[in-house]
Amino acid sequence: MHKARHSPARSIAAHAILIAWTVIALFPVFVIVINSFKSRKAIFGDPLALPLPENFDLVGYTTVLAQGDFFQYFLNSLIVTVASLFFVLLFGAMAAFALSEYRFRGNTLMGLYLALGIMIPIRLGTVAILQLMVASGLVNTRTALVLVYTAQGLPLAVFILSEFMRNVSHDLKNAGRIDGLSEYTIFFRLVLPLVRPAMATVAVFTMIPIWNDLWFPLILAPAEEVKTITLGSQVFIGQFVTNWNAVLAALSLAIVPVLVLYLIFSRQLIRGITAGAVK
């Protein structure tokens, strides 16, 4: 029986297909990163060669670091992402707790109302969001971005977290109540620590689209001092299209932080996706 399932030919074919797609997935990134370390002549002469001592050149990186304020962009992205993530997780967990813990009139309706945003993209409200930000003087501030991303992240966070909070033991919470703990203490001291794995999953899902977003930074915060790294590299590369060393170096600089973060969190991400579906 098991012979049929694990015949060598079948297994070789499976590996062949998976390896082929892995190469397709990684090849473009690989080509960009190796060429960013080469001299202009080597980039065009032999694009697939690895950087060797004779063609090694960091001129791209020096141009990028001298021209664009990449450190500031990076800092802006970091501030916006971390602040949005904090509010999405805090507000999302609080709302999820209220929806999963208490019975009150309008509970289901409130759940549906908050879930609406999972399907309807916030971008469609851009015209009115810009007017709102202009009216409140928040254009070209990081606050505007944090507000938008918090609203964007909340629906999915509430949805996933309330699924997890339903599984937290009722005995534990009731024991806390008998000991005279307030509802707030029960939430922050008992429930939050127990749903930490789910919070990590939500964090990864929320973080990637915020870090990578181009639309809202372009529309709400295009000023130099609040530019995010995604918008910053887009503008920079647009200006330096003919300087291939600089473009390749800028792309590599944009890829590496995301890649490092992903490799740190990938196990969490994959576990989160599979856990959600196994349920």
Added chain:
Amino acid sequence: MTGRRAFRWHIVVFLAPAVLVYTAIMIIPLFGTLNLSLFNLDATRERVFVGLENFRTLFGDPRWSHSFWNALANNAWFFVVHMLVQNPIGILLAALLSSPRLRMAAFYRTAIFIPTILSFVIVGFVWKLILSPIWGIAPGILDMVGLKALFAPWLGKEEYALTTLALVSVWQFVGIPMMLIYAAMLSIPDEVIEAAEMDGVTGWSQFWKIKLPLILPSIGIISILTFVGNFNAFDLIYVAQGALAGPNFATDILGTFLYRTFFGFQLQLGDPHMGATIASVMFLIILLGVCVYLFLVQTRLRRYQF
């Protein structure tokens, strides 16, 4: 209720922040945009209520309707390419990954998901460089396998540009269907698979007859996610081809059309009212898709409980 026990203020405290931010930044602007599509400027540049006049302009005025139908048709093709290429490849990869005792499954999973985490800016420029006839990576590789004659500056040709960009987007997002289907396949109980094997159903017939029916709900979810994502797309086209979605609007989709209308480009001034009108039409299209999924597809899919 209040007579029986005190009003439970903590529920309000727990719900208020999320509901306030979500309502103020998402729901009100969404309805604000729908509302704005019913107004326009009159001759004295005063804002007046015009009813459905903007929609009539969008569909009736040849200058607008031509761009609109072009963007909608391109967007539909963008979606079709995703459904025909991205989702089958995702299912194939997931089926291979979920086979038991596959070595290095974690490595493949991690590696294949990498493009999905990169931003559109990176993906757009990376492929622009690779497909560029100046650099010669793409023709070089085709030359290696003896197909150099097939090379064309795909992003610059009207007939290929949109399909090329759709395939780039497929390359980027194939990780999502792969992961979701992979998760669904892992959740199929071993007993079901073992029972199938006892009956001699193995390999591909096992996939078609046992696993595929069980993962249909996940395929439904992937389809609607793809639909919403595609009809809301903007970034990749903007990065690779600019707001003008060249060559000659061949890659213009609803997102870039909305951006150009709202913010203006070159000599045309931005028009918030027509922008809101286009956003409203996009809203209706997405709503229609979600309703079709919820009421027609999801209710007909059989879910198996184990």
